[in-house]
Amino acid sequence: MKLTAKTVNIPIGPPQHLIERIEHLRSLLKNLPEALPLDPPDHASTYHFNLSPDDLEERGVFGAVSHTLEICFGQRRDGLLHFKERGQRLENLVIMLKAGVKQMSNGDREAFEDAWLNRLIDGAKAAGARIPKRKVPTTSRDNNELPAAKKTQALSPILLDDSDDEITHLDPPQSPIPSSSLLPAIPLASLVSSTASSPSTYPTPTNPSKLKQSFLSFTKDTSTEEEKQVARQKRMERDEKVQAKKLASLAAKKEKADRKRKDRERELARERKRKQRAKQKAEEPESEGDNLSKVLSQGAQEAANSKEVEMQDIATVSRAGFEGWRKGRNGTLGGAKQGKAVRTNWWHPFLWPAIDRAMKKADWSAQDAVKALQHDNPTLYKHLHRGTVWKWKEKDTRAWSEKTREKVKNHHALLGSGRAGALTKHPELVEEIKTTLSSLRISGFVVNVPIARSLMLGLIEQHAPLLITPSFTCSEYFVRDFLQSIMSWSLRVGTRAAAHLPADADDLCMRTFFRLVYLMKWENIPPKLVINGDQQGIFVLPSSSKTYNTKGDSQVDIVAKDEKRAFTLFVTTTCAGDILPFQCVWAGKTAASLPSKDAPGMEKALGHGFCFTVAASEKSPRSHFSTLKTMKEYITDIIMPYVKSVIAADPDLNDEQKAALYIDVYPVHTSKPFRTFIYNGFPNLVIVFVPANCTGKYQPADVGIQRPLKHKLKTALFEWMVGVHREQLAAGAKSEEIKVTTSLPKLRDASVAGLVKAYEYMQSLDGRDLIKKV
Structure with missing residues (x-):
């Protein structure tokens, strides 16, 4: 007998066996041993199972689920997942897994089952989870022990067929017996004999003719066998649907009961915690700070409970105790008047803890944290933006930035507050x-x-x-x-890209190092004659293209923006810790461009051997950079007198003693005229160049000498400016009449004393130790 073809519906969503496995996991998690803590506090738990929209967008569903599980359970060498608690958070785990598998592809579901679901089930079993067996009531296979209603259902109507003297079963409506279990046709004689032999099983009339008449009294079924099969199939499907509805109803009732029970348990736990905190608070004496915090907390709580409260009121509460500066404003030169605070102090001890908890619970997702805050406290946090919270956290880490932690410690941010x-x-x-x-x-x-x-x-x-x-x-x-x-x-900041180190910088520096070692070893050069020189630009007046000015101005004027008040300082040191006299290169062509002889500290500077010279640049008369002229003067007036003094002081050295000069690959240094000048005039002076673009890495003077010197010069210049301002005030100058001089002759003269002070510091024991260390 052939059955009619039937359309097969492809299931949509996760397969049934996967849902059953997840439900099995839920049963195991509900039966974890009582030795594990039940719903520990948030700060003591790492189980925060949720799928962040950012993670879903970035990693996909399977990646987001895996990422969350890795964070919560961690990674262990044995690969087994260890459960540390039990309670509602594990129920959230099951909910997250069900939501995740609904959105996964079939391939991701298979990978998820192998990578995580099986491990979770094994981990729960290893933790001691055991599902208790249900007690099944014992039943007898003997039909005599069934109730009367069951005995009635066990009988099937029988149809008597006169053609072949056989009795065929007639399927009753709503029969739960499948078509494959239909009883075969039984001869009437066999049925009569069987009923006669076991009268307790089938109640039959005493007269066989009456039994036959009762069978013939039924209307004979004329439908075909194929139609019967279709009818049976429909009845089976209908019965399955009814059974499924019953099971779903029972599951819903059970879930509702479980939810009520858990809500009750949480409410009892909260009540116990409230009583515990009240008891602790009653036992501890309140300090002045506690009283202030209590007042602030009550004010913020009242603001949160009121639907008509304005954000300005919350801002005022968050800045309580700091109203003095606002009351002192008069609306003119004293600043704009403000009746209330307009900016909320999110660092307030009542507002910040909720933000901190929300971020940790949302796995440091600013968007999810702000949504949770605005859902729980829409009045308090309705103006808090996710971009603001995102700026408070450290980039690419799950932690607050150092600046944010400092503000939280101070309970407010000073910048922009108007405080003096x-x-x-x-x-x-x-x-x-x-x-x-x-x-x-x-x-x-x-x-x-x-x-x-x-x-x-x-x-x-x-x-x-x-x-x-x-x-x-x-x-x-x-x-x-x-x-x-x-x-x-x-x-107002301007930036400029710095020179990049070459890819083989380490190799180049190593070659230079061995070049110096070979030179010292082969030519027997002592440390006193290994000389390092470097130029550095010194501003006699702090100036740049950026300045403090009113916010929002599109035009920012600067006096003498294109005029440099600076000179070049050539600093020379040795490996033995000695410092040679400074060479100061100024812009200009004549001695009138140099500091005057009456400048403070000039006598000491000349006594130390300082060389003041002009650049006399052919390309730019205002340039103070080193030129061929200044480099020749540097060799003849600074380097060679020092080399001759070392040779004269050491009897082991002669006039043919060689010296090494380690300088940058500045264009003037590497020019052919300068190298020819050294080769012809000073053949015993060997020049070794710093590798190109490696000044910040392998130039000793640049790495460790420039900053201390500039700091000393800056301090001296600062003291000079303070004295100038003090003199102007003593002379009766008004505040708006105070000026900072830009006269280059005065600034040149003011720089000499600072140079002398910096040079004398470098000659001291601390300065020599600094040079040797560099």
Whole structure:
């Protein structure tokens, strides 16, 4: 008998066996041993099972699920997953797995089952999870022990066929018996004999003729066998659907009951925790800081519970205790008036912990954390943006940045707050500093940190000298905060790409090192005659193309932006720790471009052997860079007198003793005229060049000498500027009349004393140790 063809429906979604495996995992997780902690606190748990939209977009479904499981369980050498707790978080794991497999492809599902699902099940079993066996009621195979209703259902109507004296079963409607188990046709004689032999099993009439008449009383079925088969198939499908609905209903009821039970358990746990905290709080005495935190917390809580509260009220609560500076504003020169705080202090101890917990729970996803905060506290965090939170975290790591941790520690951010720090109690002094700096900017002069600090120190020493203490020195850090918080100025920055190290820099430096070693060994050159020279540009007036100015200005004027107030300082040291006299190269062509003979410190400078010269550049008269002229003077006036003095002081050396000069591959140094000048005039002086573009890596003077020298010169120049400002104030100059001189002759003369001080420091024991270390 052939059955009619039937369309096969391809299942949509994960296969049934995969869902069954996940349900098996759920049963195991629910029966983990009680020795494991139940729902530990968030800070003590690493189980945060959720699929971040960012991870789904970046890694795909399978990658996001794998990434989350790797973070939560970690990686072990044995490959086995170890469960450390039990409770609701593991239920979230099952929910996440079901949501993940629904979106995976068939290939990803197979990989997921092999890579994770089987390991999770093995890990649960290894942790001691055991599913208890259900108790099945015992039943007898003897039909006599069945109830009366069951006995009635066990009987099937029988149809008597006169053609072949056989009895055929007639399928009752809604029969649960499949078509494959239909009883075959039984001869009437066999049925009568069997019923006669076992009257307790089938109740039959005592008269066989009446039994036959009862069978004939049924209407004979005229449908074909194929139609019967189709009917049976439909009944089976209908019965399966009914059974599936019953099972689904039972599962839903069980899940609802489990959910109610777990909600009840969580509520009881919360209540126990609240009672515990209340008890601890009652036992501990409240300090002044605790009282303040309590007031702030209550105010923020009331703001969170009120639907009509404005964000400005929350900002005011978050900045409680810092209203003094806002009340002092008068709306004119004192700054714009503000009735309420307009910016929320997210670092407040009541607001920040929720942000911190949300980020950790969201696996450091700023978008998910902000959504959770706005869902739980829409009034408090409705103006918090995910971009703001993203800037607080360290890039490519799951941690807050160092700057953010510092702000959290201080409970507020100073920058942009309008606070004056140590000058808060002196508003007149703050106003005078603001007027002075603003006037300086209006004139177009550069305002940077050294210039602003010199002005501020001069004004502080005049109006409030007692403010200068060991704990407050008006440091550069304080000046930067003052310019940004009080003046609302920002630094306009320009950048330039630096030269890159060559790919074979290490090899080039190693060759240079062995070149020097070979030269010292072969020519028997002592450390005193291994000389290193390097030029560095020195600004006698701090200047650059960037300055502090009002935010938002499109045009920023700078006085003498294209005029350099600088010179070239040629610094020379030896391996023995000696420092040779400085060569100072100034722009110009005559001696009138050099510091005057009456400059402070000039007598000491000449006594130390300093060489002051002009560049006399043929291409640019204002250039102060080294030229062939200055390099010849450097060799004849600085290098050779030192070499002759070393030879004269050491009896083991003669006039033919060679010396090594280690300098950069500057165009003037590598030029043919300069090398010819050395070869013809000083054959005992051997030049070794620093590898190209390796100055920052293998030039000793650049690596360790330039910065200390520049710092000494900067300090000396700063002291000079403070003295100039002090003299102007003592002479009765007003704040807006204070200027910083740009006169090059005065700046040239002011640089000599700083050079002498820096040179004498390098001749001291600390300076010599620094040179040897370099």
